Amino acid sequence: MAQAFFDHPYLSGHHQPVRFEATAPDLIVEGEIPDDLVGVFYRNGPEPLYPTREGEYHWFDGDGMVYAFHIEGGRASMINRWVRTEKFELEKAAGHRLFGMFGNPMTADPSVAGKRYNTANTNIIVHGGKLLALMEGAPAVELDPHTLETLGEEHYGGIITTTFSAHPKVDHKTGELINLGAGINGPMGAPQIRYDVIDAAGKVRKTELIDMPHNALMHTFFLTENWVVFPVIPIDADLGRFMKGGPMTAWVNKRPTKFAVMPREGLASDVRWFDYEPRHMFHELNVWEQDGKIIADVAAANGTALFPDETGVKQTHGDTQQSLRRWTIDPSGEGTWFKEETLNDRDIQFPRPDDRFVTRASRHSFANINLNSRDGRAEGMDAVLRFDTVSGKEDYYHFGKGTSCGELIFAPRIGATDEGDGYAMTLVHRAGAATSELAIFAALDIAAGPLATIHVPFRVPSGFHCNFYAADSMLYRQALGEGRA
Numbered sequence: 001m002a003q004a005f006f007d008h009p010y011l012s013g014h015h016q017p018v019r020f021e022a023t024a025p026d027l028i029v030e031g032e033i034p035d036d037l038v039g040v041f042y043r044n045g046p047e048p049l050y051p052t053r054e055g056e057y058h059w060f061d062g063d064g065m066v067y068a069f070h071i072e073g074g075r076a077s078m079i080n081r082w083v084r085t086e087k088f089e090l091e092k093a094a095g096h097r098l099f100g101m102f103g104n105p106m107t108a109d110p111s112v113a114g115k116r117y118n119t120a121n122t123n124i125i126v127h128g129g130k131l132l133a134l135m136e137g138a139p140a141v142e143l144d145p146h147t148l149e150t151l152g153e154e155h156y157g158g159i160i161t162t163t164f165s166a167h168p169k170v171d172h173k174t175g176e177l178i179n180l181g182a183g184i185n186g187p188m189g190a191p192q193i194r195y196d197v198i199d200a201a202g203k204v205r206k207t208e209l210i211d212m213p214h215n216a217l218m219h220t221f222f223l224t225e226n227w228v229v230f231p232v233i234p235i236d237a238d239l240g241r242f243m244k245g246g247p248m249t250a251w252v253n254k255r256p257t258k259f260a261v262m263p264r265e266g267l268a269s270d271v272r273w274f275d276y277e278p279r280h281m282f283h284e285l286n287v288w289e290q291d292g293k294i295i296a297d298v299a300a301a302n303g304t305a306l307f308p309d310e311t312g313v314k315q316t317h318g319d320t321q322q323s324l325r326r327w328t329i330d331p332s333g334e335g336t337w338f339k340e341e342t343l344n345d346r347d348i349q350f351p352r353p354d355d356r357f358v359t360r361a362s363r364h365s366f367a368n369i370n371l372n373s374r375d376g377r378a379e380g381m382d383a384v385l386r387f388d389t390v391s392g393k394e395d396y397y398h399f400g401k402g403t404s405c406g407e408l409i410f411a412p413r414i415g416a417t418d419e420g421d422g423y424a425m426t427l428v429h430r431a432g433a434a435t436s437e438l439a440i441f442a443a444l445d446i447a448a449g450p451l452a453t454i455h456v457p458f459r460v461p462s463g464f465h466c467n468f469y470a471a472d473s474m475l476y477r478q479a480l481g482e483g484r485a
């Protein structure tokens with residue numbers, strides 16, 4: 001018999017686990033799903049099977065649960081399945097949690113010593129004909145793109161056996177997946193990352209090991225047509241500090257943000273390092289080159305409420321609110337190598353572009369935003385925004401106080417190629433409701449409200465990242481199209 005969960009902001013309200021899997025055909029739709037919106041919407045997020053051993057909980061620590069909404073002919077169906085990692089299977093068999101939080105071996109059951117902590121809970125992408133559930137501390141996990149059955153860890157022919165990024169980049173021009181393995185030797189090992197280039201067929205064609213100044217949490221990195229940038233933000237995981245009574249993962253006060261800049265086809269020996277002020281940055285909107293400079297539009301803050309500092313003191317969400325900023329990086333390092341501007345000061349966590357423009361100049365930022373709550377992460381983001389970084393104009397829709405909106409993503413219209421020609425989608429939970437909604441907007445007219453609302457007959461707990469694959473995209477055809485099961 002599973003134990004009850006304890007009270008925690010990330011285990012209650014819109015975060016409360018549902019702990020079940022469903023197959024829901026032909027969902028009720030309010031309004032009309034456009035005929036030229038055809039494809040699949042995937043979302044991943046934490047759905048803890050059991051309470052943690054420590055009696056504490058962190059939002060990042062739940063087991064991955066993937067949702068798939070298949071949309072065609074104005075109709076939608078949905079399934080959700082846990083990712084059956086080794087961790088999940090071992091704990092399910094035991095009937096309780098075995099791993100420590102974030103895999104901390106100091107609080108884990110001895111029976112899982114040396115076993116991999118993989119929650120596969122952060123992102124869900126299609127590449128190389130495979131559907132992959134991702135978290136940054138372990139290899140990717142392959143799922144069947146139709147049934148979501150777990151097929152096992154993807155090790156790319158034995159080349160990628162440690163960490164994989166939750167935010168690898170698909171270059172839609174080349175079909176390549178550019179990947180990062182952060183902290184490949186673990187929190188006590190030598191600080192080192194791995195950079196991978198995986199071709200459109202899913203074969204690793206380049207891999208490079210790069211020494212780091214220290215082990216840091218590196219949730220994302222930047223990619224342009226010619227450059228790759230690894231931002232080393234001042235958050236690290238340090239088992240040594242934990243053993244002395246400090247926090248395992250901490251914001252290290254006054255430590256600069258360090259940037260490793262490397263040609264995309266370069267070697268570790270080509271890396272140049274630059275320092276800037278301490279910044280929290282987990283997600284970029286888009287990055288490209290302009291006049292020899294790297295333009296990185298990012299969601300950033302001067303601190304974080306996600307982790308305490310080394311002394312255990314935690315900042316508040318209000319003190320560390322993120323904003324959409326433009327970082328201009330001169331890879332030549334001459335003169336002013338780094339410039340920071342604020343583009344939009346809304347509470348933005350997950351800005352997303354039209355993904356087909358990754359590595360190329362783009363202007364539309366899609367995001368869930370926080371208009372009313374004190375803490376957007378814990379209490380929910382109650383609105384969605386399209387922000388035009390060229391005109392500075394906002395186009396937003398407020399769902400109402402107490403609503404929690406997931407990441408707002410762009411979904412291309414079948415046959416369209418222009419930036420923003422299509423729809424925008426978000427999973428929504430209204431305060432106190434026992435159900436959720438997948439809301440579909442015209443991408444360039446968010447303020448008009450949803451064109452269609454797909455009703456989910458139960459509450460989908462708030463999660464992390466989602467992606468839409470249009471039926472005419474190369475990625476969809478490779479993974480879900482004809483010739484596949």
Ligand SMILES: [Fe+2]
Nearest residue numbers: 166219283465
């Ligand atoms: Fe993320």
